[in-house]
Amino acid sequence: MVTPSTLAFVESPVQLLNVLEWAYAHPGAQPQLDGVPRQRGRRAGADLPGPAPRPAGAASWLRIVVLPPTDPMSRGQLRRMAALARDEGHEVRWQEARGSRFAPLKALVALARDVRAARTVVVGDPFSRYVQLLLTLVRAEQLVVVDDGTATMEFMAQTARGERLVRWHRVGGGGLPGRIRELAYAPVSATARRRFTPAADRGHRVEVFSSMPVTAHGGMTLRVNDFAWTRARFGPPRLTRGTDLVGTSLVETGVVDPDRYVDAVRALTLEHGATRYFAHRRESPEKLRALSRATGLEIVRPDLPLELIARRGPVGRTIVSFPSTVVHTLPYALTGTGVTVAVCDVDPAWLTGSASPRARSFLAGVTDTARDVRRLPAQAAPTA
Numbered sequence: 001m002v003t004p005s006t007l008a009f010v011e012s013p014v015q016l017l018n019v020l021e022w023a024y025a026h027p028g029a030q031p032q033l034d035g036v037p038r039q040r041g042r043r044a045g046a047d048l049p050g051p052a053p054r055p056a057g058a059a060s061w062l063r064i065v066v067l068p069p070t071d072p073m074s075r076g077q078l079r080r081m082a083a084l085a086r087d088e089g090h091e092v093r094w095q096e097a098r099g100s101r102f103a104p105l106k107a108l109v110a111l112a113r114d115v116r117a118a119r120t121v122v123v124g125d126p127f128s129r130y131v132q133l134l135l136t137l138v139r140a141e142q143l144v145v146v147d148d149g150t151a152t153m154e155f156m157a158q159t160a161r162g163e164r165l166v167r168w169h170r171v172g173g174g175g176l177p178g179r180i181r182e183l184a185y186a187p188v189s190a191t192a193r194r195r196f197t198p199a200a201d202r203g204h205r206v207e208v209f210s211s212m213p214v215t216a217h218g219g220m221t222l223r224v225n226d227f228a229w230t231r232a233r234f235g236p237p238r239l240t241r242g243t244d245l246v247g248t249s250l251v252e253t254g255v256v257d258p259d260r261y262v263d264a265v266r267a268l269t270l271e272h273g274a275t276r277y278f279a280h281r282r283e284s285p286e287k288l289r290a291l292s293r294a295t296g297l298e299i300v301r302p303d304l305p306l307e308l309i310a311r312r313g314p315v316g317r318t319i320v321s322f323p324s325t326v327v328h329t330l331p332y333a334l335t336g337t338g339v340t341v342a343v344c345d346v347d348p349a350w351l352t353g354s355a356s357p358r359a360r361s362f363l364a365g366v367t368d369t370a371r372d373v374r375r376l377p378a379q380a381a382p383t384a
Helices: 013-024 072-087 103-117 129-135 151-161 175-195 228-233 258-272 285-295 306-312 326-333 359-368
Strands: 006-010 062-066 091-094 120-123 142-146 205-210 221-224 239-246 274-278 298-300 315-321 340-344 374-376
Touching: 006 013, 013 062, 013 072, 013 142, 013 205, 013 228, 013 306, 062 072, 062 103, 072 091, 103 129, 120 129, 129 175, 151 205, 151 359, 228 306, 239 258, 258 274, 258 285, 258 315, 274 285, 274 315, 285 298, 306 315, 306 326, 315 326, 326 340, 326 359
Parallel strands: 006 062, 006 120, 062 091, 120 142, 142 205, 205 221, 239 274, 239 315, 274 298, 315 340, 340 374
Antiparallel strands: none
8 A cells, every 4th residue: 555645643633624625725635536526415514526537556645644532523524524524535544542441552563564755744742742652753744733623722832932842722730640641641742842843954844734823933834724615515504593502611621610611601692692502522511411401402412523523504693702713714614604703701710620720711711812703701601
């Protein structure tokens, strides 16, 4: 089997979407089609025209390696996104790296040859310990980072300051065993930070492909992800008269108190006449049942990333979200459709006692830097 020149590692549906956006933005690297794209039957990418088949024996320039998490919602969305990637002519490899004690090691061995041979490596989560472990094998001339949500903002800030990579909502702990694990992992983390640092003398380039409000530094190249592939393949959507709410995993990550979150959603529902709630893939069934009982909202569990669901439609004329990735991505994906995206601030009183010290400033930064959105004050939701 011929090893493609570009290798991408994704661990979530939105990472895979952003890899497709990155590939679409590099037309010179894409395979030449020998005919007009044909229309396919309605399924995961119902509005997506598939490309003409590659000539026999032709290899894709891009291989996407899916390293799936264990939760069913993420795996389901990843399988549907993988189908869209194959329709685009890209090779997709599903590689289990979780779920058993030896799965990570087996995956590392299985991927080692391709990782060493790739000239360009694309990653979706620079904070992932498994991705950082893979980076110890990388010899590529170019490393590309695509968005994994708002984590890109923290990644750029931490690399600019020369800090070790730590997720913004992570709280230190684990006692002595945790500190021992950190010390044992330190060499891997240090190698990853070097890989994310451009080095002209070694011919090593780093590109960040992002929809987030970030600034390049230290020789990095920054390219804006304006969701051109999504806009070309889907929509424009049919608009409904109602308002849609977008869920977040702030409760699941231990940042926001569950009761305060339900109160806030109830208040937004009443104020804006919302009828649907698009659940985040990590939201628990118990929480969603509580939201449904408290608000009467229709709970929708999307089968694709929200950018595609909204672009495909139908979608409300107003979309309301708490500080999250979509307040930065939806204005791009829904450009020219007439949809208004609004963001509701998170009141500091909603934060849990165990929330990271960075939580308050990070969430405020996500809101303050959002473009083309309408700001909603935190007092729109109950604070007690």
